[in-house]
Amino acid sequence: AQTVTQSQPEMSVQEAETVTLSCTYDTSESDYYLFWYKQPPSRQMILVIRQEAYKQQNATENRFSVNFQKAAKSFSLKISDSQLGDAAMYFCAYRSATGNTPLVFGKGTRLSVIA
Amino acid sequence: NAGVTQTPKFRILKIGQSMTLQCTQDMNHNYMYWYRQDPGMGLKLIYYSVGAGITDKGEVPNGYNVSRSTTEDFPLRLELAAPSQTSVYFCASSYLDRSYEQYFGPGTRLTVT
Numbered sequence: 001a002q003t004v005t006q007s008q009p010e011m012s013v014q015e016a017e018t019v020t021l022s023c024t025y026d027t028s029e030s031d032y033y034l035f036w037y038k039q040p041p042s043r044q045m046i047l048v049i050r051q052e053a054y055k056q057q058n059a060t061e062n063r064f065s066v067n068f069q070k071a072a073k074s075f076s077l078k079i080s081d082s083q084l085g086d087a088a089m090y091f092c093a094y095r096s097a098t099g100n101t102p103l104v105f106g107k108g109t110r111l112s113v114i115a
Numbered sequence: 116n117a118g119v120t121q122t123p124k125f126r127i128l129k130i131g132q133s134m135t136l137q138c139t140q141d142m143n144h145n146y147m148y149w150y151r152q153d154p155g156m157g158l159k160l161i162y163y164s165v166g167a168g169i170t171d172k173g174e175v176p177n178g179y180n181v182s183r184s185t186t187e188d189f190p191l192r193l194e195l196a197a198p199s200q201t202s203v204y205f206c207a208s209s210y211l212d213r214s215y216e217q218y219f220g221p222g223t224r225l226t227v228t
Contacts, residue, residue, distance in 0.1 A: 105157035
């Protein structure tokens with residue numbers, strides 16, 4: 001079974017600075033998808049960024065980018081120019097590209113942004 | 116589109132009571148899911164459905180039941196509620212393509228005392 005590990009329970013960053021959240025995963029598959037979800041205090045789960053395993057190019061969405069290292073099974077999220085609104089729980093998630101398998105989530109990293 | 120809606124937002128149950136958490140999506144998604152989120156933890160899958168009339172167990176299905184009679188609705192039934200079922204419950208849906216994101220509802224906070 002696939003597992004997702006987020007080794008940083010909490011992180012903090014100064015406003016306007018850059019922070020990187022770590023995620024590693026364990027799988028024997030070669031084709032899959034990786035996601036970062038944001039959960040603000042409102043509890044709503046919001047997709048931040050998505051990466052297809054077959055793509056070598058790292059995904060980017062505005063201030064959010066990933067460092068996808070397939071061989072190392074690592075999928076870190078970089079937030080540039082951090083804003084107060086970025087404060088939230090961030091969850092890394094894995095999904096197989098085959099079968100009816102659902103998302104597998106890590107335990108999350110709580111990000112605080114200091115003004 | 117309203118997206119994924121869940122009712123109720125909050126509920127307190129006594130041990131042994133039963134209830135149904137409602138979930139509706141208006142995006143014509145085939146896939147629907149129920150997750151629970153315990154404090155300090157990620158989401159764990161309870162049940163999922165790949166289409167009307169088809170459901171399957173996730174990681175933590177014990178104590179729950181689901182049905183999927185329509186594409187839009189995916190209710191989660193709790194029978195004989197236990198304190199261990201105190202959690203936040205999320206419903207989600209997605210397109211058939213596995214690369215697509217899951218859209219989440221706002222969650223239901225359930226307390227069993």
